[in-house]
Every structure is written in C-alpha cells, then in structure tokens.
Amino acid sequence: xxxxxxxxxxxxxxxxxxxxxxxxxxxxxxxxxxxxxxxxxxxxxxxxxxxxxxxxxxxxxxxxxxxxxxxxxxxxxxxxxxxxxxxxxxxxxxxxxxxxxxxxxxxxxxxxxxxxxxxxxxxxxxxxxxxxxxxxxxxxxxx
Amino acid sequence: xxxxxxxxxxxxxxxxxxxxxxxxxxxxxxxxxxxxxxxxxxxxxxxxxxxxxxxxxxxxxxxxxxxxxxxxxxxxxxxxxxxxxxxxxxxxxxxxxxxx
Numbered sequence: 001x002x003x004x005x006x007x008x009x010x011x012x013x014x015x016x017x018x019x020x021x022x023x024x025x026x027x028x029x030x031x032x033x034x035x036x037x038x039x040x041x042x043x044x045x046x047x048x049x050x051x052x053x054x055x056x057x058x059x060x061x062x063x064x065x066x067x068x069x070x071x072x073x074x075x076x077x078x079x080x081x082x083x084x085x086x087x088x089x090x091x092x093x094x095x096x097x098x099x100x101x102x103x104x105x106x107x108x109x110x111x112x113x114x115x116x117x118x119x120x121x122x123x124x125x126x127x128x129x130x131x132x133x134x135x136x137x138x139x140x141x142x143x
Numbered sequence: 144x145x146x147x148x149x150x151x152x153x154x155x156x157x158x159x160x161x162x163x164x165x166x167x168x169x170x171x172x173x174x175x176x177x178x179x180x181x182x183x184x185x186x187x188x189x190x191x192x193x194x195x196x197x198x199x200x201x202x203x204x205x206x207x208x209x210x211x212x213x214x215x216x217x218x219x220x221x222x223x224x225x226x227x228x229x230x231x232x233x234x235x236x237x238x239x240x241x242x243x
Binding site: 054097 | 165167195199202234
C-alpha cells in the first residue's frame with residue numbers, strides 16, 4: 001500500500017481528549033469526501049480505540065496516546081492508535097463481544113465495534129509493553 | 144446534557160450532545176438521580192438530540208435497564224438517530240429493550 005498523506009496526533013490520555021481525537025481524525029479524512037456514515041464509523045472506531053487507552057492501558061494514570069492517520073493512493077485510510085500502557089495479556093479474549101475487565105459502566109463492545117466498522121483490524125500487544133491497534137477502511141469514491 | 148419530563152409515573156429523559164466515555168459518567172449520575180427521585184414505572188430515554196454515541200452508550204442503556212427492571216419497572220428507548228441505532232444494533236439491544 002502506498003501512502004500519499006499522513007497526520008500524527010499525540011495527546012495525554014485524559015478522557016476529555018476522546019472527542020478531540022475522533023474529531024481530528026475525521027477532519028483529516030474529510031479530504032477523501034467520505035459519506036456521513038463513513039465519517040461516523042471512523043469517529044466511532046477512533047473513539048473506541050482511544051477509550052481503551054484511557055480506561056485500560058493507563059487505567060488511573062495518564063500516559064501518551066499516539067494516533068497516526070495515513071491515506072493511501074487507493075483511498076484506504078489506516079489509523080494506528082498506540083499507547084505504552086499495561087498491554088493486553090490475551091488479545092483474542094479481549095476482542096470477544098461483552099468481554100471487559102472494566103467496571104459495569106463498560107459494555108465490552110469496543111473491539112466488536114472497531115471490527116465491524118473497519119475493513120481490517122490488527123492488534124499488537126504485550127503485557128507491560130503497550131498496545132497498537134491498526135485499523136484500515138477504504139473510503140468509496142462517489143460520483 | 145439532559146432535560147426531563149414526568150407524566151403519570153413515566154419519566155422521559157431527553158439526552159443531548161455526544162455520548163462517550165467522558166460524558167457518560169455525568170449522564171449516568173443525573174439519570175439515576177431522576178430515577179431515584181421519581182421512582183417511575185417506566186423510563187423512556189429520548190436520543191433525538193444525541194449527535195454521537197459509542198459503546199459507552201450501550202453500557203449506559205444496559206445499566207439503566209438493569210436498574211429499572213430490578214425494581215419491576217420498564218425501560219424504553221425512543222427517536223434514535225441512525226448512528227445511534229447502528230451502535231445499538233451491534234449489541235442487539237432491541238432484543239432486550241423496546242425501541243420506538
């Protein structure tokens with residue numbers, strides 16, 4: 001895949017930055033003229049990935065969340081959300097619908113939503129070494 | 144983030160704005176306070192003015208559902224914008240909760 005444009009965003013894992021993160025990625029992706037639905041899906045994917053950093057990776061501490069958004073020459077968007085937090089012991093279990101190690105105000109649906117809305121999702125993680133979530137989604141050309 | 148009306152033991156909560164992990168804790172507290180105060184038979188959550196919702200919204204709804212049904216009450220959802228309906232469909236909330 002040949003990338004022709006990219007943006008990098010780094011911010012502390014304050015929950016107030018969840019909105020900033022999804023809006024920033026959506027703003028960058030807007031150059032591909034996505035539909036309202038595509039943009040809503042991208043915002044939701046980013047929101048879930050960033051919330052995982054806030055709630056799980058850094059728990060009650062604050063660490064840095066790094067997002068890289070890349071656009072390819074074939075209109076694919078690759079979004080990488082990276083933290084250096086506690087990592088995931090068993091990625092396959094974490095991805096199961098309704099699985100959560102969070103409190104009862106978490107639904108355990110984050111990975112299910114990210115998988116549903118992206119064309120491709122990869123998770124790289126190791127305990128104590130942080131997590132990278134890499135999501136790809138093609139924006140269909142219209143008109 | 145919310146306003147409400149009470150009519151004949153029915154509490155309707157009108158939610159406004161973006162529903163994510165950051166905003167859901169305040170919304171949860173305020174909604175639960177209203178449920179405690181009015182002890183409604185039915186609580187209706189109105190999503191018409193919700194502009195964004197992620198999985199935090201699913202947890203918010205499920206938590207209120209458990210709270211209402213634990214006391215023998217009913218929870219209903221109404222006027223879901225398309226983005227909200229898509230998220231709730233992924234969790235199959237419609238199999239548990241009436242959506243109008």
